[in-house]
Amino acid sequence: MQRDPKLVPRHVAIVMDGNGRWAKKRFMPRFFGHKQGVDALVRCVQACSDRGVEYLTVFAFSSENWKRPEEEISGLLGLVLVAVSKYLRKLAEKGVRIRIVGDRSAVNDKVRAAWDEAERTTAHNTRITLSVAFNYGGRWDVVQACRRAVREGVAAEHIDEAMLSSLTALSYAPDPDLFIRTGGEVRISNFLLWQIAYAELYFTDCLWPDFDEAQLDAALAAFAGRERRFGDVRAAAAQPVGGG
Numbered sequence: 001m002q003r004d005p006k007l008v009p010r011h012v013a014i015v016m017d018g019n020g021r022w023a024k025k026r027f028m029p030r031f032f033g034h035k036q037g038v039d040a041l042v043r044c045v046q047a048c049s050d051r052g053v054e055y056l057t058v059f060a061f062s063s064e065n066w067k068r069p070e071e072e073i074s075g076l077l078g079l080v081l082v083a084v085s086k087y088l089r090k091l092a093e094k095g096v097r098i099r100i101v102g103d104r105s106a107v108n109d110k111v112r113a114a115w116d117e118a119e120r121t122t123a124h125n126t127r128i129t130l131s132v133a134f135n136y137g138g139r140w141d142v143v144q145a146c147r148r149a150v151r152e153g154v155a156a157e158h159i160d161e162a163m164l165s166s167l168t169a170l171s172y173a174p175d176p177d178l179f180i181r182t183g184g185e186v187r188i189s190n191f192l193l194w195q196i197a198y199a200e201l202y203f204t205d206c207l208w209p210d211f212d213e214a215q216l217d218a219a220l221a222a223f224a225g226r227e228r229r230f231g232d233v234r235a236a237a238a239q240p241v242g243g244g
Ligand code: FPP
Pocket: 016, 017, 018, 019, 020, 021, 022, 030, 034, 035, 037, 038, 041, 059, 060, 061, 062, 065, 076, 079, 080, 083, 132, 183, 208
């Protein structure tokens, strides 16, 4: 599908918040909300792909989520395995390339193997790239990029924005154009701090499991109504090099 960059963002990033409250409203355990959240995510990938979005990046587990009750953490890790076995083939057939971003060292072997399988199986797909941020934090990303630069012996005078960007976890993607957060909170919560410098921000009270095509279209309509200036008062035509 041909994408009009003024109407449809190339890269959408989403904080999928509100699973717990969605479940609570139904007198169900929080895990039930996360399970519905996976289904909402798969629907959202398809809807984004249908509209010509090329990159979708979602926050599935933050560096801070380890502070949650152990039962919820193991539920979320188990859900990775369920999600991969239930949806990987379908997503692969739809042309979805899956990438996992975040610190994999802290997850167990089974989860790591599931991520590896998801990435390997979909590596050659080109329709849309779904990046799942898992054990990810925006500050972690900046720190790991700096550490890589030092390890690779980069001289201080050679460190600039483009160079550091190339070492971040999402270096293969353009910067997000549209940042969506569901669930009613109005904050970034240590998601893509470096990458969203020029993203349009969109917050909705909709709880993530209820986020459907109509909700996505409302976010895209809000995006289409924004004038993007990238710091330039002369308006919308200007775009930073390599940015979105
Ligand atoms: C925030 O809702 C959501 C999360 C911490 C997890 C998001 C995860 C998914 C949507 C599914 C997992 C995805 C994969 C790929 C396995 P919350 O629990 O903070 O909700 P609340 O604010 O209502 O309590």
